[in-house]
Amino acid sequence: MASPPNALCFGDEFPAAGAPCLVQVEEHGLTVTFTSDTADSEPESVPFSTLTVSAGGLDHDQLVVKWVGPKGERTLYLKNPDTIRAFRQAAPDHLSHSFAQAAEQVRQVRHRGRLVWSLVVGVVLSTVLGLWFGSDLLVEIAVSRIPVEWEQKLGESAYRDFLSHQEVMKEGPAVAALGEMTQRMTAQIPDNPYKFEVTVVKSDVINAFALPGGYVVVFTGLMKKAESGEEVAGVLSHELNHVLQRHGLERIVKNLGLMAVAAIVFGNQQGLVGMMKQLGVELFTLKFGREQETEADLKGLQLLQRARIDPSGMITFFERLSEKDQGRMEWLSTHPMSAARAERLKAELAALPKKLPEPFMFDWKQVQAGL
Amino acid sequence: MKSEVLYPGAFPMVRVELAAGENIKAESGAMVACSPTIDIESKMEGGFLGALSRKFLTGEKFFFQTLRASRGPGEALLAPTVPGEIVILELDGVNDYMVQKDGFLAGADGIVIENKMQGLSRGLLGGEGFFILNISGKGMLVLNSFGAIHKIELKPNQEYIVDNSHLVAWSSTTSYNIEKATSGWVASFTSGEGFVCRFRGPGLVYIQSRNPGSFGAWIRQFIPVSE
Numbered sequence: 290m291a292s293p294p295n296a297l298c299f300g301d302e303f304p305a306a307g308a309p310c311l312v313q314v315e316e317h318g319l320t321v322t323f324t325s326d327t328a329d330s331e332p333e334s335v336p337f338s339t340l341t342v343s344a345g346g347l348d349h350d351q352l353v354v355k356w357v358g359p360k361g362e363r364t365l366y367l368k369n370p371d372t373i374r375a376f377r378q379a380a381p382d383h384l385s386h387s388f389a390q391a392a393e394q395v396r397q398v399r400h401r402g403r404l405v406w407s408l409v410v411g412v413v414l415s416t417v418l419g420l421w422f423g424s425d426l427l428v429e430i431a432v433s434r435i436p437v438e439w440e441q442k443l444g445e446s447a448y449r450d451f452l453s454h455q456e457v458m459k460e461g462p463a464v465a466a467l468g469e470m471t472q473r474m475t476a477q478i479p480d481n482p483y484k485f486e487v488t489v490v491k492s493d494v495i496n497a498f499a500l501p502g503g504y505v506v507v508f509t510g511l512m513k514k515a516e517s518g519e520e521v522a523g524v525l526s527h528e529l530n531h532v533l534q535r536h537g538l539e540r541i542v543k544n545l546g547l548m549a550v551a552a553i554v555f556g557n558q559q560g561l562v563g564m565m566k567q568l569g570v571e572l573f574t575l576k577f578g579r580e581q582e583t584e585a586d587l588k589g590l591q592l593l594q595r596a597r598i599d600p601s602g603m604i605t606f607f608e609r610l611s612e613k614d615q616g617r618m619e620w621l622s623t624h625p626m627s628a629a630r631a632e633r634l635k636a637e638l639a640a641l642p643k644k645l646p647e648p649f650m651f652d653w654k655q656v657q658a659g660l
Numbered sequence: 661m662k663s664e665v666l667y668p669g670a671f672p673m674v675r676v677e678l679a680a681g682e683n684i685k686a687e688s689g690a691m692v693a694c695s696p697t698i699d700i701e702s703k704m705e706g707g708f709l710g711a712l713s714r715k716f717l718t719g720e721k722f723f724f725q726t727l728r729a730s731r732g733p734g735e736a737l738l739a740p741t742v743p744g745e746i747v748i749l750e751l752d753g754v755n756d757y758m759v760q761k762d763g764f765l766a767g768a769d770g771i772v773i774e775n776k777m778q779g780l781s782r783g784l785l786g787g788e789g790f791f792i793l794n795i796s797g798k799g800m801l802v803l804n805s806f807g808a809i810h811k812i813e814l815k816p817n818q819e820y821i822v823d824n825s826h827l828v829a830w831s832s833t834t835s836y837n838i839e840k841a842t843s844g845w846v847a848s849f850t851s852g853e854g855f856v857c858r859f860r861g862p863g864l865v866y867i868q869s870r871n872p873g874s875f876g877a878w879i880r881q882f883i884p885v886s887e
Contacts, residue, residue, distance in 0.1 A: 293798075294754045297833060299862035305813025306864045307833060309752045324752075347758065347832045364816040364862060366833045368754070402779055 294324045295372055299364040312367060314375040319354070321365070333358065337381050344391040349398040352376070352391065424543070431542050432535050437482045437502070440538055444502030448486075451506070458489040462659040463512060466651045470522045470598070471505075474529060477595040483532060487525070495610070499528040501537035509660045515606060518649045518656070519593075523603025526589035526596075534588065536581040586630065587637055599646040604634050661768060663800055665746050666737075672746045673739045674766065674802055678729035684800070685724045686738050686766035694727060695734025701726045724773075740765050740804035747809045747866065749801045749829075756796040756832040759803060762872070763828045768799025782838055794832075803829055807870030814861025822857045825871050831863035 297307030298321060311322045318336040335356050345353035346366060352373050354365040367373055377388050420427070458464055471487050483503035493510040500506075505528050507521070515521045531537065577585070593600040608631050661684070662677040673692060676684055680697075691700060703726045727736045740746065742762075749757070751771055758776065767773070776794040777783070783790035795801055803809070805828045812820050814834060824838070836859045859865050 294752060297754050297862075299816050299833075301815075305815065305862065306755060306831060307862060309754045345833070345835065347830075347835050349835075351833065362816070366862075368756075368832075405779070 295367070295369040296321075297366045298323070299366070301361050307366065310365075312365065312372055312376075314372065314379050316379065319365075319376070335363075337379075337384060340384060342380075342384060342387045342391055344394040344398075349395055428539050428542050432538050435538060435542075440535070441483075441502035443541075444500035444504045444537070448500050448502075448504040448506075452488065452490070456491040458491055458509065462651060462656045463489050463509070466518060466649070466653075466656045467507060467521070467525070469650060470518065470525055471529075473596045473598065474522070474526055474592055477592060478529075478533065481533075485529065485532070497524050497528055499531045499537070501532065501535065501541070503532050505529065505532070513657060513660055514610070516609075516653075517602055518651065518653045519599045519602025519646075520606035521602075522593060522598045522649075523589065523600070523606055526592045526598075526603065527585045530585040530588040530592060531577065531581070534581070534584055536577050536585065539581070540577060583630070583633070586634055590634060590637055591641070594641050594644055597644055597647040598649075600638055600641075604631055604638065607631055607634070661800060663748055663802070665748065668745065670743045670745075671739075673737050674746050674748065675735055675737055676727075676766070676800075677735045678727070678733060680729055680732050683726050683728035683769050684736070684766055685726050685769065685771075686802075687740070687764060688725050690738045690740065690765055691725060691727060692737040692739045694736035695729075697729055697732040697734035698736055699728045699730045701728060738766050738802070742804070742806045742872070744805040744807050744868065744870070745809040746802060746804050747811075749803065751796065751798055751801055753796075753798045756794060757801070757829045758832060759793040759795050759829045760827050761792060763803045763805065764793055764795070764801075765804040766800075766802040767795065768801070770799035771795055771797035771801055782836070795829075803866065805866070805868035806872045806875070807868045810867050810869060812859075812865040812867065814859060814863055814865065816862040818861040820859045820861075820865065822859060822865060822867055823871070824855050824857055825873050826867045826869075827857065828866040828868050830859065830865040833861075834863035834865060835860050 292311050294309035294311050296310055296312045298310045299305075299307045309324050311324060313320045313322070315334075318334060318338075319340070320332050320334050322332040335358065339356040339358075341355045343353050343355075345351055346368075350368070352367040354367060354376075356363055367376070377385075380388060467487050467489060471485055475481055475485055485503040485505060487505045487507060489512070490506050490508050492508045493513075494508045495510045495514050497505065497507040497511050505525070507525065511524065512521055515524075590600050590603060593603060661679065661682055664675050666673045666675055678684065678698065685703065688702065694700070703724050746765065751757070764773065772795070774794045774796075775791050778790055778792060809828060812822075814820060823841075830836070836857045838855050839858055841854060841856045
């Protein structure tokens with residue numbers, strides 16, 4: 290046998306895998322020569338008039354030729370493009386329609402495959418792009434659907450947990466002073482859904498933070514560093530606005546969302562459980578984004594203005610803190626100070642209508658002395 | 661080149677006798693023992709990009725090893741990683757096989773291994789992933805399975821239903837559709853079958869008697885969790 294087989298022939302007497310054979314296109318029809326020992330080696334001549342053709346095989350990329358011979362039904366699977374071309378050229382008119390149909394079928398299958406894949410790629414791409422550019426919008430929508438009560442419960446559990454390890458200042462001039470600041474500011478917040486709770490914690494850490502739901506902690510370290518009540522009020526106003534703008538919640542939703550997506554993508558279900566456990570820890574390590582900081586700054590400034598508290602205290606305190614590294618300034622690690630930030634606040638302050646500030650009832654030096 | 665399966669059953673090996681100068685390619689790490697006349701070379705079948713795509717797309721190994729009887733005739737013993745049967749097929753140049761990604765163990769030098777992308781529904785639901793191996797050419801092909809290998813012979817237009825992820829290899833003259841195991845969606849999943857592949861002949865379908873994914877899920881419950 291000089292030529293290698295170029296087709297598989299199926300029929301009752303052949304093995305299920307098909308008998309390899311050599312198909313040659315002649316003028317009157319096909320000549321099929323079997324190359325294996327199991328089939329008879331006499332070449333079989335099949336006239337065109339007995340043949341039917343269609344597309345078949347796994348990807349509809351093979352030509353299926355059928356005929357009924359003296360030994361029963363035969364099915365031929367042709368893959369070799371040269372043979373198929375020669376067959377199509379030599380085939381008489383009654384087969385050309387079937388050929389056209391088979392070719393159309395192959396085209397359709399390929400077209401459908403391409404269509405489906407481009408659709409999938411398109412959907413995946415647009416989802417990725419949508420998430421990339423629209424994630425803030427999605428987070429906003431998600432956050433807006435979370436009721437304030439949930440936020441309060443979330444914040445409260447973390448807050449109680451945190452305070453149980455801390456020395457809380459229950460009364461005294463410092464507590465009263467913060468109470469007065471909070472009262473003056475919250476009175477200026479229309480439709481305030483939060484009941485703010487501000488706690489003074491004895492610690493040299495120069496820091497203050499707000500948890501979702503209106504729970505604010507101010508460390509005595511920060512109060513010692515401040516030169517006036519207005520400076521502390523500036524920080525407080527900033528923190529209150531983190532709560533009012535629901536920045537903490539936005540952060541949680543964003544982090545959880547990313548982690549949930551990552552967990553699903555990488556198939557780590559245990560990660561989802563761990564993630565929920567981590568939520569409590571997350572609340573304290575939440576770093577707000579730059580945009581959130583700016584928003585809290587500007588809204589804080591406006592709130593101070595409305596409450597008739599001198600807003601320049603906020604700016605001077607920020608500036609002073611950023612000038613030199615004094616002790617454990619954790620507030621700075623989560624609130625990076627930059628010249629640009631102070632400048633922006635100054636510009637904003639200049640744009641606001643001037644209001645005569647009303648001084649606080651307390652004497653700041655006395656408050657500091659009681660710390 | 662002569663080959664035979666030793667210890668047929670769960671833990672078989674295949675012995676391949678090579679004449680001087682002959683060589684075979686095998687999955688990386690498949691060689692168990694060989695004559696001192698045989699050199700082991702590692703080769704990126706299909707070039708660097710081909711090997712890279714095979715590694716990332718089908719999960720097959722990046723390198724294939726080539727066992728070459730360069731210093732005279734010799735024999736090599738090959739074995740797969742997982743317990744399961746080995747089957748030896750002869751490719752004659754016209755019968756191609758689609759092989760699921762872990763099914764290839766070894767092949768003669770004349771066989772050609774390519775990645776093939778499946779259609780969306782087959783890739784997503786067929787249990788074999790989007791990429792499978794298309795093995796064609798001429799010569800010996802050694803496949804391995806998880807569990808025993810069962811051969812299904814299909815006459816033209818004869819149909820057979822195979823649970824997905826039990827597939828090892830199937831000839832390219834067959835075609836298959838993915839469908840639900842039962843008529844209802846819920847029953848499809850509660851019956852434990854989910855999706856099945858409806859094969860249509862002519863051709864051969866090799867299936868494995870165990871499902872690697874289910875086995876993995878079963879064994880996971882016995883692995884102590886460290887936390």
